[in-house]
Amino acid sequence: MSTYRDVSAGDGRSRLPIVLKSAGAGACAGAAAVYLLDPARGRARRARVRDQAAHATHEVRDGAGVLSRDLGNRGRGAGAALRYQVSGRSADDRVLTERVRAELGRHVSHPHAVHVTVEDHVVTLDGDLLAGEEERARKAVRRIPGVQSVVARWTPHLDPTGVPTLQGLGRPREPVPELLQQRWSPSARFMAGVAAAYALTAARRLPGPLSWVVRTAGVAVAARALTNLPLRRLTGINAGRRAVDVGEAVEIAAPPEAIWELVGDYSVFARVMPDVYEVRRSPDGELSHWMIKGPAGVPIRFDATETKRDEGKEIAWKSTEGQLIAHTGSLRLVDRGRGRTRVQVRLTYNPVVGAAGHAIARLLGADPGHKLRQDLARLKQHVEGEHRRRSAPRERPATVGA
Template sequence: MVTNADPAPWERCLTVIARPEPSLSSRVRAAALGACAGAAIEYFLDPVCGRSRRARVSDKARRLTRRVQGGAGVLRRDLTNRARGAVARVRYRFHGRHADDRVLHERIRAELGRHVSHPHAVDVEVADGFVVLSGDVLEKESGRARRAVARIPGVKAVRALWRVHVDPAGVPQLQGGKPREPLFELRQRHWSPTARFVTGSAALAAWVVSRRLHGPIQAAVRVGCVALLARAAANLPLRQLIGFPAGGRDAFLIQDEICVAAPVDEVWPVVSDYERFTEFIPRILEVRRHPDGTSDWVLQGPGGVPVRFTAIETERVEGRTLSLRVIGRRAANTAMVQLIPVDPGRSRIQVRISYLPAAGAVGRAIASLFGTDPARELRAGLTRLRSGIEERARSGAATAATGWNTDPR
């Protein structure tokens, strides 16, 4: 007997599903994504500059595609060569012990070149697999080099009779040279394609595994994954990627040159007076020189934000060279202009700029996306500089030929 109080069978199968309220982080994330999408739409659909911006992004996408295809080919060749090298090393370990003294001597010389900063200061004698090392060597390299020679297949024993020096001072054979200490590949400044591929794959795998973690541990693992992925993709040290702490080795280098149809004595007054750079490079808003050799600069940064800094002349050779260096935290920012006479009526202007962008390589990539490319602007500035100097030279030639001043100034 079924009463009205008892629920119907179909009512017993109904389950009320309550839609959860979105959390605050989800709302903030949605708002941020919406703002970014709106800014991107406004940037690329601008009626004045939108077409050129879309074309620029399209060109960069095609360039990135070509670079990825080229990188895949380089990775394939690197993996193939490493596999061949691994097979050769295994074969060398088994068959390399049967080598005559002449071959063994060459192997030892090659191995010393990897561990000793002055390999030519070391004499090697080999007799039936027994090695005698003599000559001069630094103390910090002696033990490492001896152990490396002892590991060479075919070497039966090593006797070190060389003279060990703590300080190379007073030893002509140990002057100059570079320290040659083997460095693990991931500690090197630039990684091989295989190391980048393996590290990036490991970072992706760690990101997937981190889904099982929670709280600060998950955040720390994912931050490390992002850092490794960025390091492997850019093939640049992390400090150069983020721009902190910055040093001279982390600076980016751009250089260019151009020929001008004017002699050096007509080009130098324009090049050396860098207050006139505002006439040729629109991004330079103002330059003020001071009697003590310093100068105040105002540049237009990304987004139109002015960037101010003070520079000082570090070298000035009249008619030849002008060098500037930024004073302050980013002292690695330097610029050098050189004039080289080509013939009596032509000169070559060479410009070399070393700079540290804000936020490192990441900031440089973002600025490039928004149209700030220092290399392209340097080329455009040199082109304007050449046009101005050559026009000035033609105007002066016309004045000298006619006797009339054709310059309206």
């Protein structure tokens, strides 16, 4: 009997995770049903879900097409590179000259200062270059298919001072490995996603500490492949002011000068943006002091300095150092003619946890892009109302007849 109770207890413990999972799934299903079948807002919510599903379907279809084309192009490129290594050795001197010049552009900061001569597959290099680039450039030229030998007659210089051909800013255009680039290609994202999925699956069979390390790496690679953003922008660590980019535009039935009167001194922002409590400009106009609505309605104060002002056309600003949320922004007016103006606003900011925090905020309903569109709609309504009021003809007082 005691053995039976022990086995039953063991079975209960093994079944507990299944019961918890079932309860969680039931709770989620119930919450989804309440959300979608609400008598007041259910129809609008279901329509929004359908629209989002259709949008996601189009995105997946377009992404699959882009991935297919990218894989095909890379396959053809790999074949061409193989043919280049095999049959490239039979190239004539003219073709070799162009190949050498192209390769020097990747390894020399001032390639125009190097003169290339090719005769019977022997490359002669004259001119000037920096001493730190000499050995690397010589080895790169020697590796080109078809080059038999390299004669370096150039003059290496420790410093560009006094050398006219080495003046100006120059930077060698060295090839950057795919996974170290800011933006990954569709093929790289696909392969990284497959590798991340395999790592997450294989981590189950690894010991505890190693499993957590592999899972963390897999999640990081999956997030990088899914968003195509560098990890520093995803996490917000060492990303400066640029972790999330938000841009919107609206066309307003008013000339640029009428809009500039309202936005040029920031006075309109507190009237059309519910989250902006107050905006004050300093007497010299260089600084602006803001008080906005923060999390849980707690006011947040910050200072911003103007980085650009083109009267009647554009304003740009950035938060001063040490602010809670580092950001930059710009507002541009584009005259569309016939008394209409396009207002373009772009914000770049670094929220808590970077782009990951931005995604969580969107999931919880606090989407900065959506809020910006609403603010621009309110700006449009306010400016057009003010413009109509100011341009309406005033009634003349009635005159008493003699």
